[in-house]
Amino acid sequence: YYGGLRITDEDNLPAVLSAVGSLRVRIEALLSMGLANSPMHGARLRVASGNFVTARPLGVRDGVDFAHTGEVRRVDAEGIRQRLDDGNIVLLSCLGYSPTGEVFNLSAEDVATAAAVALKADKLISLVEGPGLVDGQQQLIEQLTPTAAETVLSSRRALPDDVRRQLIAAVHACRNGIGRAHLLSRHVDGALLQELFTRDGVGTMITSDRF
Incomplete structure (x- = not known):
């Protein structure tokens, strides 16, 4: 590597x-x-x-x-x-x-x-090992803007390698026309369905819009 x-x-x-x-x-x-x-x-x-x-x-x-x-x-x-x-x-x-x-x-x-x-997709969904992006107290960050995500990436804060890679991809997607990007846990059974078909969804969403 x-x-x-x-x-x-x-x-x-x-x-x-x-x-x-x-x-x-x-x-x-x-x-x-x-x-x-x-x-x-x-x-x-x-x-x-x-x-x-x-x-x-x-x-x-x-x-x-x-x-x-x-x-x-x-x-x-x-x-x-x-x-x-x-x-x-x-x-x-x-x-x-x-x-x-x-x-x-x-x-x-x-x-x-x-x-x-x-493809001009509506959203980009990525699966990670953890629940999504968490803060310093290990609490899930449910939503943040691409700018806020870039701040996290540029900080000295340690992030799991997979979360860092997927967060970079999410920011790039949002900066290039994708409305929303999501980081979901691959260990949660039905996480994808919950994200797509429930109001609040699961994991972390990166978007410039307010929900």
Whole structure:
């Protein structure tokens, strides 16, 4: 790792490809569940994935060669919208592809934020280990503005690595047209549904609007 990013060289790229492929299959299997007498019975969800993300190499920074670690260059928003309009769930991985056919390992936050901005999404939702962003007394901060979030990031306050990364992504999303960004605990069963379908939601919301 360097600067919070994994360095993916030629030797460990196959392991990344294997892990991404295995995880995609597991997610597709879970989305294919349709047991009788369950809420998903007869749903028949369709999952689409593909080369929707064009990437470029990070190259050499501060004397460090990032090799096959890259960043998002472009998201094929039109292609994704076509799949969504056809009733598919679009599954994006942390892999991106260059015009020369190279594969790059990207940060999940980079992919999610770039996709949300390209699609002009209503909100960006991220899952973290904790309940969201907490204050010095470990109390949940339910809402803050992008400016307030930037103040937290620039302070000397220690933040969990995943919260810091997701908070940076949330600020970037809000600064680029996304109305709201949310940090939810991945350990709370139904957290996503609570956020989407209850008045108060859960976790931390970053927004310029008042609610």
